[in-house]
Amino acid sequence: MSSYGRLDEHEQAKLEASRRTKKRIAIIAISSIVLVCIVVGAVVGTVANGKKPSSTVSDGDGDISVSVKAVCDVTLHKDKCFETIGSAPNASTLTPEELFNYAIKITITELSKVLTGFSTNEHMDNATSAAMGACVELIGLAVDQLNDTMTSIKDKTTSFPKSVTDLRTWLSSVETYQETCMEALVEANKTSLASFGETHLKNSTEMTSNALAIITWLGKIADSVKLRRRLMASAGDMPTMDGRKLLEGGDLRKIANIVVAKDGSGRYRTISEALMEVEEKNEKRTIIYVKKGIYLENVRVEKTKWNVVMVGDGQSKTIVSAGLNFIDGTPTFQTATFAVFGKGFMARDMAFRNSAGPAKHQAVALMASADLAVFYKCTMDAFQDTLYAHAQRQFYRDCDIFGTVDFIFGNAAVVFQNCKILPRRPMKGQQNTITAQGKKDPNQNTGISIHNCHILPLDDLTGIKTFLGRPWKDFSTTVIMKTFMDGFIDSKGWLPWTGDTAPDTIFYAEHLNFGPGASTKDRVKWRGLRTFLTKSEANKFTVKPFIDGNKWLPPTKVPFKSDL
Numbered sequence: 001m002s003s004y005g006r007l008d009e010h011e012q013a014k015l016e017a018s019r020r021t022k023k024r025i026a027i028i029a030i031s032s033i034v035l036v037c038i039v040v041g042a043v044v045g046t047v048a049n050g051k052k053p054s055s056t057v058s059d060g061d062g063d064i065s066v067s068v069k070a071v072c073d074v075t076l077h078k079d080k081c082f083e084t085i086g087s088a089p090n091a092s093t094l095t096p097e098e099l100f101n102y103a104i105k106i107t108i109t110e111l112s113k114v115l116t117g118f119s120t121n122e123h124m125d126n127a128t129s130a131a132m133g134a135c136v137e138l139i140g141l142a143v144d145q146l147n148d149t150m151t152s153i154k155d156k157t158t159s160f161p162k163s164v165t166d167l168r169t170w171l172s173s174v175e176t177y178q179e180t181c182m183e184a185l186v187e188a189n190k191t192s193l194a195s196f197g198e199t200h201l202k203n204s205t206e207m208t209s210n211a212l213a214i215i216t217w218l219g220k221i222a223d224s225v226k227l228r229r230r231l232m233a234s235a236g237d238m239p240t241m242d243g244r245k246l247l248e249g250g251d252l253r254k255i256a257n258i259v260v261a262k263d264g265s266g267r268y269r270t271i272s273e274a275l276m277e278v279e280e281k282n283e284k285r286t287i288i289y290v291k292k293g294i295y296l297e298n299v300r301v302e303k304t305k306w307n308v309v310m311v312g313d314g315q316s317k318t319i320v321s322a323g324l325n326f327i328d329g330t331p332t333f334q335t336a337t338f339a340v341f342g343k344g345f346m347a348r349d350m351a352f353r354n355s356a357g358p359a360k361h362q363a364v365a366l367m368a369s370a371d372l373a374v375f376y377k378c379t380m381d382a383f384q385d386t387l388y389a390h391a392q393r394q395f396y397r398d399c400d401i402f403g404t405v406d407f408i409f410g411n412a413a414v415v416f417q418n419c420k421i422l423p424r425r426p427m428k429g430q431q432n433t434i435t436a437q438g439k440k441d442p443n444q445n446t447g448i449s450i451h452n453c454h455i456l457p458l459d460d461l462t463g464i465k466t467f468l469g470r471p472w473k474d475f476s477t478t479v480i481m482k483t484f485m486d487g488f489i490d491s492k493g494w495l496p497w498t499g500d501t502a503p504d505t506i507f508y509a510e511h512l513n514f515g516p517g518a519s520t521k522d523r524v525k526w527r528g529l530r531t532f533l534t535k536s537e538a539n540k541f542t543v544k545p546f547i548d549g550n551k552w553l554p555p556t557k558v559p560f561k562s563d564l
Helices: 002-042 044-049 066-073 078-087 096-119 126-153 164-187 191-224 242-248 271-276 535-539
Strands: 056-058 063-065 258-260 286-290 293-296 299-301 308-311 318-322 338-340 346-354 366-368 373-381 387-389 393-397 400-403 405-410 413-417 420-423 432-437 447-451 466-469 477-481 507-511
Touching: 063 066, 066 078, 066 096, 066 191, 078 096, 078 191, 096 126, 096 164, 096 191, 126 164, 126 191, 164 191, 258 271, 271 286, 271 299, 366 373, 400 405, 420 432, 432 447, 432 477, 466 477, 507 535
Parallel strands: 258 286, 286 308, 293 318, 299 338, 308 346, 318 346, 338 366, 346 373, 366 387, 373 393, 373 400, 387 405, 393 413, 400 420, 405 432, 413 447, 432 466, 447 477, 477 507
Antiparallel strands: 056 063
């Protein structure tokens, strides 16, 4: 009888999924027709004659161009869009692509003003100074990312990078950097500081969100009317990885460019010293071999240090350890023992540890804010906030991740495969939450995907409630698929961030998991939680579509499965 009941529930879920799919297909079909009418008729149709559109429509307050109305109608902050993009020089003659370019330019200008405002502000105490310092770094990252985005576009009116995914990823990260700045200000626990941040970041966050909405919409248009070749002609800003052939040569330790050893047998005794030697914006791989030992240092792979490969002697032998933490006055964003910003980074056979302990609360072992980052056979060891998958695209394979509260968190597009996720015993009175995903904007292409992993207890967790996660932001997205869950997982599965429920706008899913903790019959009844996905829905969160992994992972020689 129980088997029959499960089959009936499954069939019912399939039927509901089928109905939803048919409804979405109908909506998409109608939307495509509308989009084609607006954009193709008003914009694309003029290309054949070498002319730009000049059609206008009335919005009740005056005439505006069809292109401006089309792009602003898809944004979340329409008034800001009409105010900024609508005031572009010769706006009535610009195509949506040109308006997108203009949106990037004015966002750079606005964020540069914000950066100046944070940089020149006088700090009255240590907490304020620390929070403002974090914001200066984060807004600087946002400005750099927008400038890189603008460079990749090359300011050509009909040319986009090869993949819209790139643009969405980069703009999603710009939005995340600003949101993280705001979080640092709130952490300082000063009302005036939070108000300062809200005031100074309001315009730039709305403008970034609008640019992201426009490129998301243009991507859908390109798919709908088969214009991808025309819209996406340039090569984009993906690392060329010329030096990746080195990774095919067997033991990376033997072909390393730089050797680090505590015993003095290498060129450097610290990792930080070795990184200073790495050529900036190098398109080729720089391999750094870090010999066994415990390296007591906070390490940063800066944004200009591209394509660094760091290899140790093993997860239990090469360990980077430090103890910065929130309780002692460091913003969460800056507590990381090992922080990565340079694109194309790869680490293998190493461990990253924050030794602060559970009483110090937020204390990050590894923070990754680098695009196209890979961690293979690595260990992340801490308690609260162990792994900060902050932004951009990331892949973790055969890693061990220890922690207690929200110990896999952030707003990257990240896939974990064949990893061991190991909750440990927290402080007295605490409960464990494995994930806390921070997607705030529905157009961000971010989320946590846990695929073919094992969720097991590191310690005896008798009497400790352990949940799969909790929704940090309104559009929090977390999917767990084909993963073993031991019986210590609380039967409710998920924990609200506040109150007794979660926003309807989240997307949480459990799909084809197994083990004594995988039963979904007593899960929380949230509208945003799915306990069954179609194959096509599940595949959206796999390596190939979710992080564009088939394009950049193969040369690393790290094993991966591209689909479900």
